[in-house]
Amino acid sequence: MTFTYDYARPALTVDCVVFGLDDHDLKVLLIERKLKPFRGKWALPGGFVRVGESIDHAARRELKEETGLEKVFLEQLCTVGNPLRDPREHVVTVAYYALVRLSDHRVHAATDAAQALWFSLDDLPKLAFDHDDILNTAHQRLRSKLRYQPIGFELLPKKFTLRQLQALYEIVLNRELDKRNFRKKILKMGVLEETDEIESDVAHRAARLFRFDRQAYRRMTRRGFHFEI
Amino acid sequence: MTFTYDYARPALTVDCVVFGLDDHDLKVLLIERKLKPFRGKWALPGGFVRVGESIDHAARRELKEETGLEKVFLEQLCTVGNPLRDPREHVVTVAYYALVRLSDHRVHAATDAAQALWFSLDDLPKLAFDHDDILNTAHQRLRSKLRYQPIGFELLPKKFTLRQLQALYEIVLNRELDKRNFRKKILKMGVLEETDEIESDVAHRAARLFRFDRQAYRRMTRRGFHFEI
DNA sequence: GATTCATAGTGTTGTTTTCACACTAAGTCG
DNA sequence: CGACTTAGTGTGAAAACAACACTATGAATC
Numbered sequence: 001m002t003f004t005y006d007y008a009r010p011a012l013t014v015d016c017v018v019f020g021l022d023d024h025d026l027k028v029l030l031i032e033r034k035l036k037p038f039r040g041k042w043a044l045p046g047g048f049v050r051v052g053e054s055i056d057h058a059a060r061r062e063l064k065e066e067t068g069l070e071k072v073f074l075e076q077l078c079t080v081g082n083p084l085r086d087p088r089e090h091v092v093t094v095a096y097y098a099l100v101r102l103s104d105h106r107v108h109a110a111t112d113a114a115q116a117l118w119f120s121l122d123d124l125p126k127l128a129f130d131h132d133d134i135l136n137t138a139h140q141r142l143r144s145k146l147r148y149q150p151i152g153f154e155l156l157p158k159k160f161t162l163r164q165l166q167a168l169y170e171i172v173l174n175r176e177l178d179k180r181n182f183r184k185k186i187l188k189m190g191v192l193e194e195t196d197e198i199e200s201d202v203a204h205r206a207a208r209l210f211r212f213d214r215q216a217y218r219r220m221t222r223r224g225f226h227f228e229i
Numbered sequence: 230m231t232f233t234y235d236y237a238r239p240a241l242t243v244d245c246v247v248f249g250l251d252d253h254d255l256k257v258l259l260i261e262r263k264l265k266p267f268r269g270k271w272a273l274p275g276g277f278v279r280v281g282e283s284i285d286h287a288a289r290r291e292l293k294e295e296t297g298l299e300k301v302f303l304e305q306l307c308t309v310g311n312p313l314r315d316p317r318e319h320v321v322t323v324a325y326y327a328l329v330r331l332s333d334h335r336v337h338a339a340t341d342a343a344q345a346l347w348f349s350l351d352d353l354p355k356l357a358f359d360h361d362d363i364l365n366t367a368h369q370r371l372r373s374k375l376r377y378q379p380i381g382f383e384l385l386p387k388k389f390t391l392r393q394l395q396a397l398y399e400i401v402l403n404r405e406l407d408k409r410n411f412r413k414k415i416l417k418m419g420v421l422e423e424t425d426e427i428e429s430d431v432a433h434r435a436a437r438l439f440r441f442d443r444q445a446y447r448r449m450t451r452r453g454f455h456f457e458i
Numbered sequence: 459g460a461t462t463c464a465t466a467g468t469g470t471t472g473t474t475t476t477c478a479c480a481c482t483a484a485g486t487c488g
Numbered sequence: 489c490g491a492c493t494t495a496g497t498g499t500g501a502a503a504a505c506a507a508c509a510c511t512a513t514g515a516a517t518c
Contacts, residue, residue, distance in 0.1 A: 001235065002233045002235055003233065003234050003235075003237045003238070004231045004232065004233045004234075005231065005232050005234075005238070005240075005466090006231055006232075006281040007232065007277065008279070009232065009234070009238045009239075009277075009280065010238075010241055010278060011234075011238060012239055012282050012321060023352065030512075048236065049239060049310065049321070050236075050237070051237040051238065051312070051318075051319045052312045052319055052443070053312060054310055054311050054312060055309075055310035056310075056322060057310060058310075067268060075305060076308065078305060079284060079305065079308045079323050080284075081281070081283050081284035081285075081287075081323070082283050083281045083282060089280075090280045090281055090296055091283060092241060092278070092323075093309050094321075103313060104420060104474040126468085127258065131286060132337060161495090162495090162496095163494080163495080168388045175471085178477075178478070178479080179477085179479065179495090179496085180497070180498080181476075181479095183496080184497095184498095185476095190499085201511085202486085202493095202494080203485090203486055203487070203492095203493075203494095204485060204486060204487095204492080204493040204495080205483075205485045205486080205493075205494055205495050205496090206484090206485070206493045206494090206495085207495055207496085208495085209498090220306075249483075257475075313507070330506045390466090391466090391467095392465080392466080407506075407507075408466095408467090409467085409468070409469080409507095409508085409509085410505075410506065410507085412467080412468085412490095413468095413469095416507090431464090431465080431514090431515085432463090432464075432465095432515055433464040433465045433466080433514065433515060434465055434466050434467090434512075434513040435465090435466085435513085435514075435515095435516080436465075436467085437466085437467090437493095438468055438514085448508090
């Protein structure tokens with residue numbers, strides 16, 4: 001079956017920059033392409049948008065199909081449509097970025113992906129298409145957005161210690177923060193709820209666990225509160 | 230002539246939210262649609278992306294064709310692709326926003342637009358498609374971006390008084406600012422260059438004219454400087 | 459040419475926020 | 489019980505912010 005239109009149309013795809021955090025590193029999920037063009041090269045997971053599905057849906061679907069990831073925090077990044085970015089024809093792609101904690105997800109390649117692997121951000125292969133550019137844009141966006149939106153909590157367990165939270169900010173922002181100032185600042189905001197639990201299985205004094213209070217955050221946001229680290 | 234593909238493709242369009250500033254008001258440029266669907270309704274200027282042109286180019290081209298505007302500051306806003314947003318078929322649109330000073334541009338409707346008119350932001354008609362949503366998103370983005378990127382200068386003449394600059398911020402941010410604090414803050418940044426001219430044709434003491442020093446701004450940005458009003 | 463009028467232009471002070479910095483407390487491990 | 493590791497806490501100096509009112513200049517009017 002084929003589809004015929006009165007005017008030529010660019011193809012439309014979605015691509016996902018998935019950031020994953022473990023205890024020390026920020027990584028990004030890439031797939032090895034099974035098909036031409038760029039067969040055997042590493043690329044962002046993604047694929048064609050189907051008629052009748054929203055682009056957000058397409059992004060989630062492709063991410064799940066190719067890497068097995070689902071139910072992740074996913075946000076639109078930008079759309080790139082240089083007509084020469086794909087050697088075959090004019091392909092416009094809507095890029096998304098996602099945040100996950102590595103320990104929560106097992107990835108497994110499927111469909112058009114020969115492999116799906118986490119790469120450290122400072123040890124990346126050359127990517128297919130203009131995916132390097134997209135990845136850089138996503139990394140910058142992650143850094144700047146982390147500072148004024150509480151998206152970092154997507155990268156942590158439900159309950160976490162302040163030390164974990166601080167480490168997250170230090171890894172993504174790539175600079176050290178002062179422990180006391182950090183704690184004062186984040187606690188004063190009132191978006192963290194102290195639980196009565198402490199971490200376990202540590203070989204030293206256990207730290208208190210906190211939880212992000214999304215309700216409080218939303219309430220405060222409506223009243224003009226501005227989150228910022 | 231027709232075009233045939235193996236898989237169905239959504240149509241791809243661009244739409245522009247053009248903000249215009251006069252001395253007192255922030256306005257937005259709308260066109261009256263000449264064609265179905267929503268014939269006779271007001272909408273954002275925009276149209277189909279052609280194969281072989283970049284999406285930025287498509288946005289500029291459509292804006293010029295339908296309203297006569299060209300050489301404006303134009304930046305990508307977001308992409309919306311709900312399959313039901315257009316009653317005809319699945320149409321994905323890349324939205325842009327633009328900033329102009331009203332006095333610099335005469336608009337004139339053409340091609341698919343029966344009229345092109347500036348509307349005050351608090352007196353808008355109901356728009357075609359989901360253009361209300363796009364417009365709201367653009368307005369929010371303008372407000373927040375104005376604070377931490379020096380895009381406001383796009384809305385002023387090359388040389389301007391500090392009073393004009395402050396008025397711009399007050400109009401877009403919709404709150405009053407203290408004259409002395411505003412002047413101190415913006416001058417201390419060092420991104421304004423004082424000219425040796427003063428404004429003319431005013432019936433009172435004339436104010437000094439300043440110019441935005443883009444070079445200085447770029448230099449400082451590379452060194453980690455962070456613009457913020 | 460004196461007066462009026464409108465806007466330009468300027469400083470100070472108290473408050474808040476930021477930043478730099480070091481020790482004690484608690485729990486584990488041997 | 490001593491050594492080790494991380495949790496948890498406060499203070500002071502510097503910078504940024506917010507609130508606030510008067511004098512200076514030039515044009516217009518009489």
